[in-house]
Structures are given as structure tokens and as C-alpha cells.
Amino acid sequence: YMLTQPPSVSVAPGKTATITCGGNNIGRKSVYWYQQRPGLAPILVIYYDSDRPSGIPERFSGSNSGNTATLTISRVDAEDEADYYCQVWDNIDDHWVFGGGTKLTVL
Amino acid sequence: EQLVESGGGLVKPGGSLRLSCAASGFPFSSYTMHWVRQAPGKGLQWVSSINTGSTYIYYADSVKGRFTISRDNTKNSLHLQMNSLRVEDTALYYCARDRRASELPLDDAFDVWGQGTTVTVSS
Numbered sequence: 001y002m003l004t005q006p007p008s009v010s011v012a013p014g015k016t017a018t019i020t021c022g023g024n025n026i027g028r029k030s031v032y033w034y035q036q037r038p039g040l041a042p043i044l045v046i047y048y049d050s051d052r053p054s055g056i057p058e059r060f061s062g063s064n065s066g067n068t069a070t071l072t073i074s075r076v077d078a079e080d081e082a083d084y085y086c087q088v089w090d091n092i093d094d095h096w097v098f099g100g101g102t103k104l105t106v107l
Numbered sequence: 108e109q110l111v112e113s114g115g116g117l118v119k120p121g122g123s124l125r126l127s128c129a130a131s132g133f134p135f136s137s138y139t140m141h142w143v144r145q146a147p148g149k150g151l152q153w154v155s156s157i158n159t160g161s162t163y164i165y166y167a168d169s170v171k172g173r174f175t176i177s178r179d180n181t182k183n184s185l186h187l188q189m190n191s192l193r194v195e196d197t198a199l200y201y202c203a204r205d206r207r208a209s210e211l212p213l214d215d216a217f218d219v220w221g222q223g224t225t226v227t228v229s230s
Contacts (some may be wrong), residue, residue: 032216034151041223042143042151047216077205085151087213094165096141096153103199 001090003082003099010105011076019102023084027101031069032087033062034079036101044083073104081106108134108219111204116141126224128185128202133219136180137208138165141217142187144198144226154200156189156212163186163212170196192228201221 004022008064021031033046044053046062049069068081073080090104114126128140143152155176158166164176175188185202204216 030214034217036151041220042217042219044206044216044218045157048217053218069121082151087151087216091214095167096165098143098151098153101150 001088001095003086003088005084005086005099005102007016007100008090008103008105010107011073012107013075015076017073017076017080017104019071019073019084019101019104022070023069023088024067025071026061026067026088027065029064029088031062033060033071034085034087035082036083036085037082043061076104076106078102078106082093108204110204110219110221110222112200112202112221114199117229118192118225119230120194120228122228123188123190124192124226126187126189126200126202126226128206128221130183130185133204134208135178135183138180138208139205139209139212141203141205142176142185143201143217143220144196145201145223146195146198149167149198151230156191157185158212159210159226165212187224192226194228197226197228199225201224 035044036042049064050062061072083101085101111129139158141156157176173191177186202224203220204219206216
């Protein structure tokens with residue numbers, strides 16, 4: 001199973017960033033999103049497609065349907081600049097799969 | 108809740124290395140655990156997972172037959188024995204925890220991560 005993410009997304013401060021994660025019928029799977037700032041370990045920002053862990057701002061939201069899952073970050077600020085990865089469980093091969101990652105640049 | 112990896116280092120191709128991950132602040136024996144790696148400048152790559160009782164163990168195709176995951180619930184520790192190492196195994200290796208406690212592996216997120224230990228395979 002493969003997940004496809006755009007390598008980069010750029011957004012101006014205060015605007016909304018949208019990061020996609022494509023996969024065959026990904027809408028039938030649970031999708032997880034991680035944020036990784038330079039030099040740091042990943043942080044879970046969305047689980048079960050759209051749930052936020054405690055401590056993650058409401059500006060972070062997720063959706064999943066068809067062949068695309070989406071991470072949306074509203075009112076983007078400089079601290080959101082990071083790499084973002086989507087993840088799913090491939091229950092055919094019993095493997096975890098990560099997308100290639102998207103570098104979010106705040107202009 | 109903390110995970111601390113150790114055991115990384117420089118090793119020649121074909122060599123072996125054993126990584127460890129020390130867990131604290133949570134009931135380690137109740138959680139499925141994982142190893143995830145990140146090659147320099149690259150993305151995250153899942154390596155292996157093990158459930159609480161070591162009855163469900165999974166490996167990425169790229170490491171199957173060369174790496175062995177194990178855990179010691181009495182010592183709150185996770186391990187990754189890496190044999191027949193290749194240059195392409197060079198990476199920062201993270202251990203991570205399932206978000207929810209369960210005896211069986213779950214389709215759920217990894218919510219606690221260590222800071223990683225670096226493995227360099229080079230002649």
C-alpha cells in the first residue's frame with residue numbers, strides 16, 4: 001500500500017494550509033498525521049482521521065474520504081513550519097505505512 | 108511518559124548492532140511498541156512492531172530476516188537486534204508507543220516517541 005503526499009506546501013501567515021495524502025480507497029482506513037519540526041521527534045497531531053490529541057490546537061483538523069485524506073491547518077503561524085506525515089495500517093500485508101512527507105513552509 | 112533509545116553507533120556493512128529503548132512513566136507491559144527509522148534527509152519509515160505478549164510481531168520487508176524485535180516487560184525495555192547491516196540501514200531509529208493500551212495490536216496512532224538513536228553503516 002502506498003501513500004502519496006505533495007513534497008511541499010507554502011502558505012502565508014494567517015491563511016489556511018491544506019496537506020493531502022492519497023491512497024487507494026484510503027477513506028476506508030484510519031489515517032494518522034504527525035508533525036516533525038527540524039531536529040525533533042514526530043508529534044501526533046491527528047488520529048482516527050479527524051481527532052486531535054490533547055494539547056493540539058483546534059486549528060489542526062483532518063478529513064478522509066475516497067482516495068484522499070486531508071490535514072488542514074487554519075490561521076497558520078511560524079511555529080507550524082514543519083514536515084507532516086500521514087500514516088495508515090495496511091491490513092493486507094500487516095505493515096504500517098507512512099507517506100513521503102510534506103514540508104510546510106510559512107512564507 | 109518517556110522513551111529513551113540507546114545502542115546506536117558506527118558499524119561496518121555486514122555487522123550487527125542492538126538497539127534498546129527504555130520506557131518510563133507508563134505501564135510498559137500494556138502497550139504495543141514500534142521501531143521507526145529516518146534516513147538522513149528522508150521521511151519516516153516503519154521498521155517493526157511487537158505487542159504486549161510478543162505474540163504479534165511484524166517487520167518491514169526491507170528488514171525481515173535481518174532484524175529481530177523483542178521486549179522485556181520486567182525491565183520496561185524494547186530492543187532491536189540488527190544483523191547483516193547494510194549502508195541503506197543508516198538512519199535515526201526511534202521507538203514509539205501505541206496510543207492506547209491493549210494486549211492485541213491496534214490500528215491506532217503512535218503517541219509517544221523517543222528522541223532516537225543514530226545508526227551509521229559505513230566501511
